[in-house]
Amino acid sequence: MIKILYNVLKTKRKRLLFIGIIMIICILAIGIYRLVYQKGVVSDKKLVTAIHAIDVKKEDIVKNISLVGQTIPKEQVDVAAKYAGRIDSVDAELGQKVTAGQVLIREDSNDAALSVDVNRHAYNQAAADEQTAQAQLDANYNKAKADYDKALATYQRNSQVYAVGGISADDMDAARQQMQDAEAALSAIENQMNAGTASSVLSAQENMAKARSSLTAAQRQENDMTLISSIDGTVGYRQVEAGDMVTVGQKLMSIYDNSSIYVDYQVSEEDLPAFSVGMSLPVNIESLHDTFNGSVIYVSPTIDTTSMTYILRVSLDNANGALKGGMFARAALKSVLRSDVLAVPKAAVLAKNGKNYVFVIKADNTAERREVTVGTAGDDAVEILGGLSGGENIAVDNLSRLRDGLKVDILTDGSDAA
Template structure:
């Protein structure tokens, strides 16, 4: 009998709705700078190719590798150019020997001027031929023209190299730009040298830079102007292609919905949700889109409406659709009015 009463009491406790702390959502008006979406672009992108034709016999770098100016990248088989240089040296030696012998005769008037000019011409041609072949041998070794990162490697051992055929692409990233577009109606708010804030969502970091480039020609289709903010990247954490958000222009008044961080529930897929209480006191799990974190609160950009009631605390004991017993918070949250 005693055991039966205990089981009955436990069942009643189990069926009792969980007690949760709730608050009513209220939006607040704040001034925010206009945010322009863009991306990080490199300071310089260089396509490197061989100046001579040949078969590639050595490649010493890979994609993603940092290189320094003057660093060896790749080479081609220079056997043919080395042989041509030997021939050029022999021809030059022969021409210079002939010139020395006939020079004295010419000065004494014992050698025809026409033949003397031919010999001088052959010496000049041999010297030029030697320089050309020495340069071809030097050009068979490809060096990096700048500091940067190899982003494309087209050169492979055994492949053919030729002038104008890209072997590598090198991106200079010690300085980068946050590039964004501004519509014609707003371009007057921007000046060269203007300081702006750049947020990189991937890194969850803000950077400060100055607008260094304002393209004076608008895009033919969008009629928008391209602007660039120069950012120091000596640490190499900013990579081309990263999404950037540039806060600039004249601040505008916007409405924001903020909730305490403790109200947010992340599901197994790390998607944020909150529990919204309906008129029957049932808890409904609602997906939300979160923005920036402001202290112990987070800005909700989508998913909640003003005057909705949400669970602020105690949601860990709640299941989807479950009836709950509500109580007001002991202290009023800045953006959630307690009932």
């Protein structure tokens, strides 16, 4: 009985073991199947790349040009001391409006006035000396001319008398010698002439001219002690008071004319063709939160070799006086580089090894890599000169994942390409 029970239990254990082995084999088979199937699905999915695509068409190639600069007054004049000295008075206040020719500052001019007086006397003396030299020359010349004329007349008369034996040879020789001496004296005076003026007179005239120049310089120095405004404007800087001692070239005051305001912009060579003298250009002044009408009045004829840019000057209307010098000024211009040309987004062009490619999406939703020739480039688009035709469909993203013959899934606008 016990033996029979043992055999039964042994057989049942074998059956359970067998069933367990079968179950483990089934589970492993199911796992392997699922793993292989999922890999196949993933592999199939990887063969399809999601992209966005557009149709190739004609459009304008546009570039947005942004300029940044600062406002500059129409004129700025710095008033500086031409001579060292003490300030007598300051006749213009900070912020005061002044006109051209208005007195701003007076320096002590006593020494300058004394110098003018001394040089005036020196000039008067030189003028008198010139008159004396001229009068003396005229007197000497007239006397020499009269002596010569008299000696010549005596010689001619004696020659006639000598011819008939009325005088001796010695008398004739004496008359000839007297005439020759008078002629030599006259020639000596005439030889002093230089372009019609005797050297003695010319020297006196040069001394007089020198004295006149010294007088003019002294008078100019006296005048320069009074500093005036050369323009209409507003006192924007004042650093001087009555009684101050100033040095040569010391800046004392500045006058600003804000009736017109300019802005100078630096423009690159590639952007320069978009601008021309006379064109309108709105300028935004950030501090005023306002935009002012501007007009291009100057384009530099040559490039600045330091910054490698061209200077563009824009004039702003400042009739209301709101604009001041040094304000931050922005300007923007949408420049059409090329009109109505075949163009594609920059993102659709793949550059590799010096060549440019796009991926054309064929009717069966497969990609075809095609070499293209590009032209002018704007901010977002680039001109296509060859390799594409209008209406063809091209990929605009995920280019790095594409290759010839690869299936693509064209996404609708707004969805992300994975």
